Amino acid sequence: EKKPCPLCPEEKFKACYSHKLHRHLQNLHWKVSVEFEGYRMCICHLPCRPVKPNLVGDQTFSKMGAHYHCIICSATITRRTDMIGHINRHVNKGETESRFITVPAPKSSHEVLRESATDVQVLPNYSTPQKTDSYFNPKMKLNRQLIFCALAVLAEERKPIECLDAFGATGIMGLQWAKHLRSSVKVTINDCNENSVTMIHENCHLNKMKVKLNTKEDDNDEAMGDGEENTDTIEVTKMDANVIMHLRSFDFIHLDPFGTSVNYLDSAFRNVRNLGIVSLTSTDISSLYAKVQHVALRHYGCNIVRTEYYKELAARIVIAAVTRAAARCNKGIEVLLAVALEHFVLVVVRVLRGPSPADDSAKKIRYLIHCQWCEERIFQKEGNMVEENPYQQLPCDCHGSMPGKTAVVLGPLWSGALFNTGFLRRMLFEAVQYGLDEAQPLLKTLVCEAECTTLKHFSTHSPYDENKQEECGVYIKTPNTSAESYLVHRKRKSEEVIRNAAKRQKSENSAEHPAFYYNIHRHSIKGMNMPKLNKFLNYLSEAGYRVSRTHFDPMGVRTNAPLAQFKTILMKYSTPTYAGGQAEGPVHLTEDVQAGEQVQAAADCKAEDAEFLEDDKSGVAVAMFTKDYPTHCAAD
DSSP states (O other): OOBOOTTSOTTTSOOBOHHHHHHHIIIIIITTOEEETTEEEOOBOSTTSBOOOEEETTEEEOOBOOBEEOSSSSOEESOHHHHHHHHHHHHHHTOOOOSSOOOOOOGGGOEEEEETTEEEEEOTTTTOGGGOSSOOOGGGHHHHHHHHHHHHHHHHHSSSEEEEESOOTTOHHHHHHHHHHGGGEEEEEEOSOHHHHHHHHHHHHHTTOEEEEEESSOEEEEOOTTTTSOOOEEEEEESOHHHHHHHOOEEEEEEOOSSOOGGGHHHHHHSEEEEEEEEEEEOOHHHHTTSSHHHHHHHHOOBOOOOTTHHHHHHHHHHHHHHHHHHHTTEEEEEEEEEEOSSOEEEEEEEEESHHHHHHHHTTEEEEEEETTTOOEEEOOSSSOOOSOGGGGSSSOHHHHSSSOOEEEEEEEEOSOSOOHHHHHHHHHHHHHTTOTTHHHHHHHHHHHHHTOOGGGOOOOOHHHHHHHHSOSOOOOOTTSOHHHHHHHHHHHHHHHHHHHHHHHHHHHHHTOOOSOEETTTTOOTTEEOOOHHHHHHHHHHTTOOEEEOSSOTTEEEESSOHHHHHHHHHHTOEETTOTTOOSSOOOOOHHHHHHHHHHHHHHHHHHOHHHHTTOTTOOEEEEEOSSSEEEEEOO
């Protein structure tokens, strides 16, 4: 049965079915409503408040304006901000009793969403962060799965661990931790907004979790009456994120504020335990992806420009900020994971206490020299001495052949490795174990990228078998074991983990994992069909270079090959686009036609790839490839 809208005139909104009416009430009336003592004053479009008439010729038109009705007095107010101020004046005068029959907001307005076997209640406007207290983004499901896998790996290393979700919102992430990992973790969900804390409390009851409510004013415990199915307890706190991280110590901290997370890094590294993990999600992609460069300079202290590898540049910017914050607390970091996708940049690091790890991490923050002509890039060498010609560090010779300044200095950036292969393999194992289907393809790509290998060479053996082989003697505490010997063993084990982390960093430095990547489309030659990406990876591998795909760019190639050699191999295995109608084998042309096409090809190549043509010292050579073999000719 069709029903009209109770707040709109019939000529503006005709009667419709319930699902369309429900959507209309949510989007037009509920989102801009004003809340007061459990009641909602929705915007009204009925002819209750006529506006001033407009005279058009001999006719007079009287429009009806949208307005709010005050539940305390009989006033009708047009703007929402004016309505909020009007209500506040009533409260200051002590006038809080309503003169009208009011209807409280229905409790059934909460929508229940389900993700990874966890139910959460959300408000109707949950996808708009500016208009809701409990923001929930379904597009961040992959981000939540990656963080869960990292926490699951840490839970296998030591139990139990105290973990903190500093910005809970709906509490979906902390609920997933407690529901799947159970007694291995002690979850604390924090939020500074009172409505969000109430929503988290309700979601805990919805998932049959025990709740320990802890706020600044009072501490009280509440247990769910029907909580026999899950006896785990979640602590819910109402504090500023910086305050709770200053007051308490945690093994795992996740930061996911709305925007940048640099304001919370000092507090996060202040009390995080040794060998703990700090993960942060940055959603200020407009500044990190070099769309608003002045904001990146203000937040991160980095000078950046838009490049073909801007996503990896964003990840290195965030890691550099994390490294500086950890070094201020005499702590170093080991980067376990760095992911930059469309909506977020995720960084997961392990904390290493001590001034020596802090110094080693701080030395990996360097500046980057980027050529704006050929997109070649290289990190500046270590040392404080000023070089006479910094362009000599670049492998290309664009500065000598092009007029003016050709390169810019970007940074400071993190110059170390972005991935830990062993940790990523264990994350993949946990993703398979818990059935996280969306995270598995990405983790496989990350493992190949960390090892700099193609997917066909990927091996799927259990990562925990390697740990058992490395640790030939596993110490198990029995009832006859003394507490002192067990603590000594734990201390030795932590020292061994630190030494292994240092060895891994040295081995990674010696292996020289390729930094950044090249986009195959960005460096393709005009008028030539480039080979398939997987075949091109094989060509680079056959040439003796390390090569892999990258999650930062679907058409990106991570390799240690110089850009000139990269273009040479790409040119070698490309075919001309005008090969239609030719037979098998090389094409035989007349001398006049051949000379004309050679001159035209030389002009096109000179305009598109000047740096490639100047690599040959004996002269500029243009390669015109037929279907079987290349024919070279000289161009003046």
